Structure formats: C-alpha cells, structure tokens
Amino acid sequence: MSAAATPAQLELRGVTKRFGGVAAVDGVTFEIAKGDIVGIIGPNGAGKTTLLNCISGVFHLDGGDIKLNGSSIAGMAPHRVARLGIGRTFQIVKPFGSMTARENVGIGALFGSAQARRGVKQAFALADEVLALVGLKAKADQPVSALTIPDRKRLEVARAVATRPQLLLLDEVMAGLNNVEIDEALEMVRSVHATGVTVLLIEHVMRVIVGVCRRAIVLDSGQVLAQGEPEVVLRDERVIQAYLGERYAKRLKSS
Amino acid sequence: MPNASSLPEPLLKVRGLTAGYDAGPVLFGIDLEVAPAELIALVGANGAGKSTLLGVLSGLVRATSGTVSLGGRDVTNARPEVHVRNGVAHVPQGRRLFGTMSVERNLILGAYLRHDREVRDDLTRVLGYFPALKDKLSRDAGTLSGGEQQMVAIGRGMMARPKLLMVDELSLGLAPNVVERLIDVVQQINRDGTALLLVEQDVLVALDAADRAYVLENGRVALSGPAAEVRDDPGVRKAYLGL
Numbered sequence: 001m002s003a004a005a006t007p008a009q010l011e012l013r014g015v016t017k018r019f020g021g022v023a024a025v026d027g028v029t030f031e032i033a034k035g036d037i038v039g040i041i042g043p044n045g046a047g048k049t050t051l052l053n054c055i056s057g058v059f060h061l062d063g064g065d066i067k068l069n070g071s072s073i074a075g076m077a078p079h080r081v082a083r084l085g086i087g088r089t090f091q092i093v094k095p096f097g098s099m100t101a102r103e104n105v106g107i108g109a110l111f112g113s114a115q116a117r118r119g120v121k122q123a124f125a126l127a128d129e130v131l132a133l134v135g136l137k138a139k140a141d142q143p144v145s146a147l148t149i150p151d152r153k154r155l156e157v158a159r160a161v162a163t164r165p166q167l168l169l170l171d172e173v174m175a176g177l178n179n180v181e182i183d184e185a186l187e188m189v190r191s192v193h194a195t196g197v198t199v200l201l202i203e204h205v206m207r208v209i210v211g212v213c214r215r216a217i218v219l220d221s222g223q224v225l226a227q228g229e230p231e232v233v234l235r236d237e238r239v240i241q242a243y244l245g246e247r248y249a250k251r252l253k254s255s
Numbered sequence: 256m257p258n259a260s261s262l263p264e265p266l267l268k269v270r271g272l273t274a275g276y277d278a279g280p281v282l283f284g285i286d287l288e289v290a291p292a293e294l295i296a297l298v299g300a301n302g303a304g305k306s307t308l309l310g311v312l313s314g315l316v317r318a319t320s321g322t323v324s325l326g327g328r329d330v331t332n333a334r335p336e337v338h339v340r341n342g343v344a345h346v347p348q349g350r351r352l353f354g355t356m357s358v359e360r361n362l363i364l365g366a367y368l369r370h371d372r373e374v375r376d377d378l379t380r381v382l383g384y385f386p387a388l389k390d391k392l393s394r395d396a397g398t399l400s401g402g403e404q405q406m407v408a409i410g411r412g413m414m415a416r417p418k419l420l421m422v423d424e425l426s427l428g429l430a431p432n433v434v435e436r437l438i439d440v441v442q443q444i445n446r447d448g449t450a451l452l453l454v455e456q457d458v459l460v461a462l463d464a465a466d467r468a469y470v471l472e473n474g475r476v477a478l479s480g481p482a483a484e485v486r487d488d489p490g491v492r493k494a495y496l497g498l
Contacts, residue, residue, distance in 0.1 A: 204430055
C-alpha cells in the first residue's frame with residue numbers, strides 16, 4: 001500500500017447518525033475501491049439503511065465524513081449526490097404506476113449527471129439500453145402495474161442505473177425472491193457491474209453475498225462488527241452469534 | 256359421520272377454486288386441505304398466486320368459482336370479518352402494522368371482533384411467544400426493527416384466537432437468525448394447536464418447518480405432499496431451491 005495510491009472511490013470516516021439519543025450509525029469507517037462489489041449485512045436495526053441514507057444525502061451526518069473520489073459529499077442534498085454519480089434503489093419500490101417501464105427508466109436518464117444532460121429522445125434511447133441490460137427489454141412498453149415483483153425490482157435497479165452512476169447503492173433488491181429468481185437477479189447485478197459501475201448492496205440473503213460480493217461488511221448496533229471476504233466473514237463466530245444463527249451457519253457450510 | 260373415510264374432517268377444504276382480479280384470473284381450480292393443527296407450506300414463484308389464495312381464504316379476494324369450507328361449513332366469499340370470527344387470521348405480506356400506534360394497541364386490535372373477557376389473558380399468552388415485545392408495548396410499532404414488527408404482526412393474528420393462522424412471507428427482509436427464531440415460534444404456536452399456512456420465499460426454511468407442502472405454479476397446484484418429499488423432488492430442487 002503506497003501513500004500516493006489513488007484515493008478510494010468511496011471513503012467513510014467515523015460516520016455517525018443519531019436519532020434522539022440513539023446512534024443508529026456509530027463511527028463507521030470503511031473504503032470502497034472503484035469497480036468493487038461490496039455487501040453490507042447485519043441484524044435488523046443495525047443501521048444498514050440509515051448508512052445508505054447517509055451516503056445518498058437523505059440524512060445529514062452528526063459526525064464523520066464521506067468522500068467520493070476524494071471530495072467530501074457530507075451535507076449535500078440527495079439530488080446533488082445523485083448528480084455526482086451515486087445512484088440508489090429503495091427497499092419499497094415506488095415506480096410511476098401508470099407509466100410504462102421505458103418511461104420510468106427514461107425519467108432516471110433525464111435526471112442523470114449534470115455533464116450528460118439529455119434530451120427526451122436521447123433519454124429514451126438510454127432507457128432502452130438500460131432496460132436491455134437488466135433484462136426488461138421485452139417489457140419496455142408495459143405499464144408498471146403489469147410487471148411481476150421480480151420485474152419491478154429490475155425496474156428499480158434500471159431507474160437508478162439510468163442516472164449513469166459511478167457507484168450504485170442497492171437496498172435489498174432481492175428481498176422476496178426465491179433462490180432461482182435470486183440467481184436471475186444476480187446475473188443482472190453482474191451485468192450492471194460489468195459496465196464499470198461500483199456496487200454497494202444491502203442484503204439478508206447470503207446467496208447474494210456469496211454469489212457476487214468480493215467483500216462483506218457486517219454492521220451491528222451501528223458499528224462495523226467485521227469485514228473481509230464473504231467466506232471468511234460468514235464463518236466469523238461473532239457474525240454467527242449476532243446475525244446468522246447457528247442453524248443457518250451450519251446450512252451455509254454444508255451448501 | 257356418513258363418510259366412510261377414516262381421515263378426520265379437514266379444518267380447511269378448498270375445492271376447484273378460481274379467482275383473480277380485473278386484469279384476469281390468477282387461480283385456476285385449486286384443491287387444498289389443511290387438517291387441524293397441521294403446518295402447511297405454500298411455495299411457488301412470484302406471481303404464482305400464493306397471496307391471492309390467502310386473500311380468498313380471508314375474504315379479501317372474491318372466488319369466481321369453487322368452494323372454501325371451514326370446519327365443514329361453506330364459507331366461500333364470506334366477508335373478511337366472518338372469516339376472522341370463524342377462526343382464520345391473516346398476517347399480510349409486509350406486516351401492515353399501524354405504525355403510529357403502540358405495539359399494545361396493534362396487538363389488541365387483533366381481537367377487535369372479540370367481546371369476551373379473555374382478551375387480556377391472550378395478550379399475556381401472545382407475549383409469552385414473543386417476550387422481546389414485553390418492554391416495548393408502549394412504543395410506536397413503526398419504531399421497531401423489522402423482526403420485532405413481524406412479531407407484532409403474528410401476535411396480532413394470534414389475538415383473534417385463530418384455528419388457522421396464515422402468514423405471508425414470514426422472512427421478508429429479516430436477518431437469518433431472526434427468521435430462525437420466528438420459525439421456532441411459529442412451530443410452537445402450531446404445536447399448541449393452531450393450524451398454519453405459511454407462504455415463504457425461502458423455500459428450504461418453509462419445507463424444513465412444515466408437515467406438508469403445496470407448490471403453486473401459474474395459479475395451479477403443481478405438486479403437493481409431505482414436506483420432505485416435496486423438498487427432495489428434482490423439479491422443486493431445480494425450480495425453487497436453485498440446487
């Protein structure tokens with residue numbers, strides 16, 4: 001490791017967010033290199049989504065700093081963070097229900113990063129590209145209300161990808177999918193990642209963490225409990241205690 | 256009983272059930288039975304019709320043909336409150352708690368239709384299943400963690416004193432060890448005499464816990480049988496377990 005190395009794409013230093021007296025995120029420090037694909041896991045209430053909200057500008061920090069490519073983004077409004085190249089999805093998807101898949105994704109493309117302002121025509125061309133990338137090409141003209149749950153999750157990812165992010169934050173996009181649907185969704189994440197996008201994702205489904213992540217970060221009570229390669233982290237006794245449970249850990253080992 | 260069969264009358268009996276929405280039918284001729292105190296897993300891909308089936312069983316979705324009977328009585332298309340009175344409680348997907356009301360009020364609301372004096376006793380009983388909620392009764396339900404909210408949702412269902420408890424996506428968004436604990440509780444509720452219909456995307460978890468299972472595909476029962484047999488079925492392993 002040389003001191004002159006390029007800065008991490010995303011850098012969190014002592015990030016803290018309190019609600020009343022409770023520190024939901026409590027001094028979280030980690031870095032994510034460009035092109036990496038990292039999973040955040042941890043118990044319900046550990047602060048995972050709060051952390052995502054800190055990164056994407058939804059919450060102001062009560063302490064610490066967040067840097068994108070070496071420049072602080074702490075305190076920036078969400079739309080500015082998005083324009084700087086951090087895209088995100090939401091756990092509860094809220095597409096524009098009366099519009100088609102293409103129109104929904106087109107809105108993401110229209111919003112896009114400031115250097116790449118697009119006209120409507122270009123935005124829709126990009127939307128088609130992104131829809132193909134996430135496997136929704138055939139359903140581009142369908143109203144969102146006609147899409148299945150797995151397809152709505154794809155659409156949620158597509159809307160974020162259409163803003164052309166350098167870093168994509170995915171908040172439980174595989175929740176509610178069965179193993180086979182998850183495997184299909186993993187292919188989509190790999191495709192997006194292969195276009196050069198860094199991915200930071202939250203999941204409770206270990207099939208996802210083991211399937212695509214190069215690194216896993218475990219949050220517990222707002223703090224980093226462990227981080228490293230998924231195979232190592234998921235065997236960590238503290239992680240089994242706080243999060244996985246004995247039976248699950250056993251099943252994970254045997255599979 | 257005029258029936259020569261030695262099997263006990265099922266608690267729930269669904270025959271030739273067809274149902275759907277304005278956009279078109281979703282269920283096509285479903286046959287399903289749940290015996291008293293049986294634990295049934297209902298699995299299948301997203302869009303297969305699992306939640307729609309639960310909706311028909313709790314009166315939220317109309318059956319267009321076929322019958323639903325409970326304890327030998329025809330209850331097809333009865334209103335939701337009638338189903339609840341008859342002993343069917345539905346724990347909906349995503350929990351659907353009243354977020355700005357206290358945990359205690361959410362639980363008590365599960366007994367909304369009851370006027371007996373034992374509601375308080377049942378609250379104690381429910382808290383016996385979920386001791387973690389004991390010191391959180393006055394908290395707004397919306398401030399609880401996802402796992403605790405699922406406890407409240409299941410507890411609210413139990414407050415109706417159901418004979419059949421239907422839980423839609425127990426594990427949704429929950430940490431593995433929380434799912435483990437909730438499955439333990441659901442099995443305990445079942446051992447204490449309540450039949451359970453468990454809809455679950457984590458198919459392995461559901462099949463490990465259940466006595467029998469039904470696999471729905473495109474609105475039809477593609478397979479049913481003892482949970483262990485369904486788990487070992489090559490088609491199920493490939494299509495749902497991804498093995």
